[in-house]
Amino acid sequence: MNISRVFILASQPLFAEGVQSLLSGQPGIEVVGVAPADPGAFAQVQTATPDVVIIEAQGGEQSLLVAQVLKSIPSAKVVGLSLEDNRIHTYYQQSKQGHRVEDLLDTIREPVIPKSRSPKALRLFVLYQGHYGERILANIQNNAPRTWAVESWRAPSNLPPVVDDPLSFLPTHLPAADLVLSLGENGGAAQLLPGIVERTGARALIAPVDNVTWLPDGLIRQLRVWMAAIGVSAVFPKPFCSLTENCYNVRQQEIAFEDPWIGEFARQFGRPVLKIARDGEKITQIEVERDTACGCARFVARKLAGVDLREAVIQAGLFHHHYPCRATMRVDPGLDEPLIQAAGNFMRHAVEVEIVPLER
Structure with missing residues (x-):
């Protein structure tokens, strides 16, 4: 024996x-x-x-x-x-x-038999609190690949600024997950993330920063240290729509990463990628290759059908603001511009890179 x-x-x-x-x-x-x-x-x-x-x-x-x-x-x-x-x-x-x-x-x-899972069969767990998270969750549920499993939990809206006992706010049992997506709307929600990662067995975390009052820099640093200590990959895209399969953030603040679970999510949701077809000077069709998590890219794509090529970039920016974007209008000290403007720039760029070759 x-x-x-x-x-x-x-x-x-x-x-x-x-x-x-x-x-x-x-x-x-x-x-x-x-x-x-x-x-x-x-x-x-x-x-x-x-x-x-x-x-x-x-x-x-x-x-x-x-x-x-x-x-x-x-x-x-x-x-x-x-x-x-x-x-x-x-x-x-x-x-x-x-x-x-x-x-x-x-x-x-029992013997140790590691189970190999494919990121294509992503198990996503979403924490949300209010309208911001509800809209993103609904868009993911409606447009995620059929191989994904999406679970969610609504955190209390009245969490204190400092959560002394995070586990007391969590359900006793949470579904198993590969990736946790945090859509909290105050700092208290972010303090629940270590417990959520532990109870779901998640291997990676996405905690977007569309409002720095919801996820301050100091709390991000604490989460980075904790997640690194337990071998969990973590990214904090500012704004959310800066996320790609291998990097996030804006310009000089861009951070590279490598993680199959986050990469699988970012192939579907993050920095917008569009494919535009035209007939003469008019846009006839737009395919959304990567939507923003909030669904803004799909909204803009529908609105741009029939728009003149020369007006498309400007119109994309206007449609983005009409959605409306949930990124904060406050000037971010690191970017010297509001996050909503950075988000609009990503949308305009997604259209511009397609339009410029068509105008030649």
Whole structure:
């Protein structure tokens, strides 16, 4: 019989004793060490070379410990116990499965079989709060590829500026997801994202910045650090319609990235891409190759049918403002222009790059 060597990291000594007592004498299981759930215990864990590491800790602390174990012992299975919702989370090679706590023995014994998922079958989880998020969610649901699965949750609109206990605001169970899209409308919603990423098992996060009061720079920096620590890719496109498969933001602030899940989303929604056909000097047909997440590109494409080529770029800007765009009208200190103007520039550029060759 193959023996599973188990190391226990627990924040509560009584819990560690209980788990050790449960596992002792079980066939196929050997407890090779017990230590407090803190970074100082990693030397003991590495020396013991366990097959399975059980971690009992709270929310973000547990996720950081999981990431450190997976980095230092890539071949190990990590079993995270969440006592607040009676769940087991099994981690290996950045994947996660859910079980009931009562299934702990079976969870330890089951072999590690990583599941390979294709980004084409994207599981998207959307957090939203109000009209801004509702419109984007509706456009994604109506126009996403049929291979996608789109789930959503409406966060409370009255979240406090500082959320002391984020997990208390979340549903106990959230659907599994590959990518989380945050469409919150205050800083409190952004503070729920670590818990949402943890409970959905997401591998990537998109948190657009269409209004800096909803997602301030300081909070973005905190989210970057937290997501990087647990191996989750995160992008913060400002404005949302600056996002492409490999970069986001405007001009000198552009940031490159590489992630298959975000890339799959950005092939469908983000920086607008159009294909324009003409008959003489008139636009006859426009194909939307990449829509803006809010649906503005499709709206502009419909309005431009029949417009004179020479007027198309100007009209595209006007139609963009008529939609209307939800990016803020306040001047962004980093861009020296309002985000709504930056968004309009992306729409005009999408038309201009198609019109210029047609006018030759």
